[in-house]
Amino acid sequence: MLEDCPENCDQSCYRCLRSFRNRFEHSLLDRHVGASLLRYLIHGTEPTLNEDRLERSADTLCEDLSSRGSNAQFTRGTKIEIEGVGTITAPILAQRGDQQWIFGVHDPLSPDVAPTDELRRAKETGSVPVLLIDDMVISRNFPFATGQVLQALA
Structure with missing residues (x-):
């Protein structure tokens, strides 16, 4: 979901990361940074952005x-x-x-x-x-x- 958002949003949207519960953190959410962090934690690859x-x-x-x-x-x-x-x-x-x-x-x-x-x-x-x-x-x-x-x- 982080790498392939159905809306192909820039940072986050209600189709990938946003919800009513995290509404106060919407400006902090970034699916690309999250994906980079997960790749690092799971595979040990250096965090990089596109x-x-x-x-x-x-x-x-x-x-x-x-x-x-x-x-x-x-x-x-x-x-x-x-x-x-x-x-x-x-x-x-x-x-x-x-x-x-x-x-x-x-x-x-x-x-x-x-x-x-x-x-x-x-x-x-x-x-x-x-x-x-x-x-x-x-x-x-x-x-x-x-x-x-x-x-x-x-």
């Missing part, structure tokens, strides 16, 4: 950041050369003068764990700061997620 969902979150975050008139420029899916790693695709690249930051989206169950191997390697080298924003924060508390990025650039 790549499309992570991309949509990064798109949304980048669009908002670009519209804020910050002194930094934000671009999506930019190729960047990382010393010791090679060329990677930055989910969101922030540039201000000669400074660069990479922002990505992480699974809510894996705080501070990059969703791809190349982003993990870039994060480990530290030559370009890599900061990860929680997908759940982007979808549920968008102003806070944008604030996290802008604070990192301050």
Whole structure:
């Protein structure tokens, strides 16, 4: 039911997770995160979210950041050369003068764990700061997620 909701909802609906009994928690329910947690508990697989969902979150975050008139420029899916790693695709690249930051989206169950191997390697080298924003924060508390990025650039 978590993976194949009859309504194919984004997070939860009355066909998969919602009921009158859990009405006060509806905003907290997310069938994809629940499925990821169950896969981890049953099979030991690393919690991950669908790549499309992570991309949509990064798109949304980048669009908002670009519209804020910050002194930094934000671009999506930019190729960047990382010393010791090679060329990677930055989910969101922030540039201000000669400074660069990479922002990505992480699974809510894996705080501070990059969703791809190349982003993990870039994060480990530290030559370009890599900061990860929680997908759940982007979808549920968008102003806070944008604030996290802008604070990192301050």
